[in-house]
Amino acid sequence: MSSLFKKLNIFNGKSAPTQPQHKSNKPPNTGFRQQRLKSWQPILTPQSVLPILIFFACIFTPIGIGLVASSNGVQDFSIDYSHCESKAAEEFENIPLKYVRHHFKEKLSYQPQWRTFINDDETTTCQLQFEIPNTIKKHIYVYYKLTNFYQNHRRYVESYDHRQLKGKVLKYEDLSIHCKPLRGEGEKAIYPCGLIANSMFNDTFNPKLIGADDSTEDFELTNKHISWSIDRHRYKMTKYNASDIVPPPNWTKKYPDGYTDDNIPNIHEWEEFQVWMRTAPFPKFYKLALKNESAYLPDGKYSMDIGLNYPVSIFGGSKSFIITTNGVTGSRNLSLGITYLIVAGLAALFASVFLIKMVFQPRTLGDHNYLNFEGSEGTQHDEENANEEIPLRDIL
Numbered sequence: 001m002s003s004l005f006k007k008l009n010i011f012n013g014k015s016a017p018t019q020p021q022h023k024s025n026k027p028p029n030t031g032f033r034q035q036r037l038k039s040w041q042p043i044l045t046p047q048s049v050l051p052i053l054i055f056f057a058c059i060f061t062p063i064g065i066g067l068v069a070s071s072n073g074v075q076d077f078s079i080d081y082s083h084c085e086s087k088a089a090e091e092f093e094n095i096p097l098k099y100v101r102h103h104f105k106e107k108l109s110y111q112p113q114w115r116t117f118i119n120d121d122e123t124t125t126c127q128l129q130f131e132i133p134n135t136i137k138k139h140i141y142v143y144y145k146l147t148n149f150y151q152n153h154r155r156y157v158e159s160y161d162h163r164q165l166k167g168k169v170l171k172y173e174d175l176s177i178h179c180k181p182l183r184g185e186g187e188k189a190i191y192p193c194g195l196i197a198n199s200m201f202n203d204t205f206n207p208k209l210i211g212a213d214d215s216t217e218d219f220e221l222t223n224k225h226i227s228w229s230i231d232r233h234r235y236k237m238t239k240y241n242a243s244d245i246v247p248p249p250n251w252t253k254k255y256p257d258g259y260t261d262d263n264i265p266n267i268h269e270w271e272e273f274q275v276w277m278r279t280a281p282f283p284k285f286y287k288l289a290l291k292n293e294s295a296y297l298p299d300g301k302y303s304m305d306i307g308l309n310y311p312v313s314i315f316g317g318s319k320s321f322i323i324t325t326n327g328v329t330g331s332r333n334l335s336l337g338i339t340y341l342i343v344a345g346l347a348a349l350f351a352s353v354f355l356i357k358m359v360f361q362p363r364t365l366g367d368h369n370y371l372n373f374e375g376s377e378g379t380q381h382d383e384e385n386a387n388e389e390i391p392l393r394d395i396l
Contacts, residue, residue: 205305
């Protein structure tokens with residue numbers, strides 16, 4: 001009967017069902033998949049380790065000394081003005097020393113001072129008065145520093161729409177989902193959308209250091225070319241109509257009546273915005289506000305007017321006004337050079353220990369050529385011992 005069914009299947013043009021083939025999980029027989037690649041494992045001896053430690057000590061020492069010398073050459077002046085509105089009076093008074101930090105070639109002759117006053121538009125201005133004790137012949141940079149502000153948060157870093165920043169007209173529904181919850185109000189899109197733009201630093205700095213006495217002239221500063229060149233090409237003037245967009249919620253002080261056709265910000269030329277949009281990797285960061293790369297800063301008594309608009313108490317941070325020059329590694333930072341010197345010192349210390357050990361307590365090393373990793377002779381010897389019958393008395 002089985003042969004008859006087979007014949008019928010043949011005549012019907014149908015083949016008998018085949019059983020599925022079992023797929024093997026065995027790796028292919030290659031040197032990489034079977035872990036047969038040749039390897040090299042160095043044998044560390046005092047003779048081989050000692051030159052390496054001496055090499056690191058000789059290389060890291062001059063690098064560390066150079067970095068420390070470069071950082072010491074940077075002159076800077078920093079004032080934490082976070083509490084200026086609450087602690088400063090209408091007349092000049094000394095700033096507490098815990099809010100002041102400076103590094104100059106010469107000592108200050110008097111302590112920095114501050115005061116606050118109300119402008120005609122009911123905004124508060126903090127006026128700082130300080131001394132530059134010696135002429136600075138390098139480029140001058142004015143930064144603001146924020147602490148405890150986490151621009152590196154994952155949702156914060158992604159909270160913008162790059163198409164909108166390139167000038168494209170996008171409706172509220174077409175904006176990036178990363179801009180939530182600041183995509184739009186009603187049917188109008190927020191321009192620029194997202195958390196980064198909404199939290200932009202908006203304290204204002206006077207574009208000059210004003211001479212505070214008759215013998216000191218004003219020192220001009222500029223906010224041009226403070227952003228990266230790649231950022232200046234990344235942002236474009238928007239093609240939105242003013243009736244289609246609204247400013248971010250925290251911009252209402254600057255745009256109390258919203259946008260008009262005359263006051264829409266041109267982010268292609270607004271370099272303070274471009275500087276802020278490049279997020280910082282750490283919660284304490286500097287951002288460039290003003291600079292002067294064409295003139296020396298003479299010694300004298302200066303003042304700086306800062307418009308207070310940015311609250312820092314809500315996130316437990318601080319804000320500082322900083323005047324500084326730059327070195328090879330940027331602003332003054334001794335930690336990198338000290339780290340190099342510590343590594344060089346440890347390498348020299350261990351090299352000395354190994355050298356003393358080799359001289360006074362030498363140790364004869366075994367010749368590793370006599371080591372047998374094949375295991376042929378040892379295996380045969382173990383098999384012979386295993387075949388021998390051991391009396392029970394010896395075992396007990």
